[in-house]
Amino acid sequence: MAIMTLTYAKTTFLTSVPNHRLAPEDRGAEVAFAGRSNAGKSSALNTITNQKSLARTSKTPGRTQQLNFFAMDDDHRLVDLPGYGFAKVPQKMKLQWQANMSEYLQKRQSLRGLLMMMDCRRPLTEYDIKMLQWCHAANLRTHILLTKADKLSRGPAKSALLDTEKKLAGFHPDATIQLFSSLKKTGVEEARQVINDWLTEGSGY
Ligand code: GDP
Numbered sequence: 001m002a003i004m005t006l007t008y009a010k011t012t013f014l015t016s017v018p019n020h021r022l023a024p025e026d027r028g029a030e031v032a033f034a035g036r037s038n039a040g041k042s043s044a045l046n047t048i049t050n051q052k053s054l055a056r057t058s059k060t061p062g063r064t065q066q067l068n069f070f071a072m073d074d075d076h077r078l079v080d081l082p083g084y085g086f087a088k089v090p091q092k093m094k095l096q097w098q099a100n101m102s103e104y105l106q107k108r109q110s111l112r113g114l115l116m117m118m119d120c121r122r123p124l125t126e127y128d129i130k131m132l133q134w135c136h137a138a139n140l141r142t143h144i145l146l147t148k149a150d151k152l153s154r155g156p157a158k159s160a161l162l163d164t165e166k167k168l169a170g171f172h173p174d175a176t177i178q179l180f181s182s183l184k185k186t187g188v189e190e191a192r193q194v195i196n197d198w199l200t201e202g203s204g205y
Pocket of ligand 1: 035036037038039040041042043044083147148149150151180181182183184
């Protein structure tokens with residue numbers, strides 16, 4: 001069995017769409033990135049793909065509420081989902097987000113798993129929990145990056161990891177979790193390994 005290598009550094013912006021019905025054709029395999037605004041999602045996407053400003057596209061005005069698709073090659077994609085948790089967002093937009101997200105998570109055939117970013121100092125906010133429950137209900141594999149791990153020293157970082165892992169059991173018992181820092185580049189290989197496994201699983205390689 002040949003090992004398939006995905007080339008992260010070749011990832012390029014594909015398209016931005018307001019909802020999954022306008023997404024690129026539902027074929028091949030993709031992994032989605034989700035997280036509360038400011039959790040470090042764009043930084044993680046840039047770090048994992050080893051690019052300086054790939055995810056900046058997702059931050060341009062008008063695109064923050066969109067699903068942003070990036071192509072690693074013809075068959076493999078990374079998807080940056082809209083950041084959530086802005087207190088000031090009108091209720092109508094929150095409901096729209098919920099409808100969009102739950103539909104994408106449930107219906108997207110090529111979606112192999114969700115990578116979720118949570119600040120290691122403030123994990124499991126209300127919408128994080130909602131997201132985890134949807135993923136669990138949709139039988140979708142989920143891997144959590146506890147971001148900005150450099151902000152905590154080793155002991156507290158380890159405690160945050162163990163504590164969050166324990167609490168996860170109540171929302172998505174199968175989810176996995178790790179510490180991650182874009183600043184220090186820690187946990188990058190571990191995260192890439194998860195993405196690799198999901199994207200290449202069952203593809204015949
Ligand atoms: P997003 O809104 O989830 O896409 O978050 P960003 O990636 O834009 O990051 C939000 C803020 O956190 C920015 O000021 C980043 O510089 C900072 N940040 C992101 N990752 C790290 C990290 O690993 N360590 C530290 N110390 N700061 C980070």
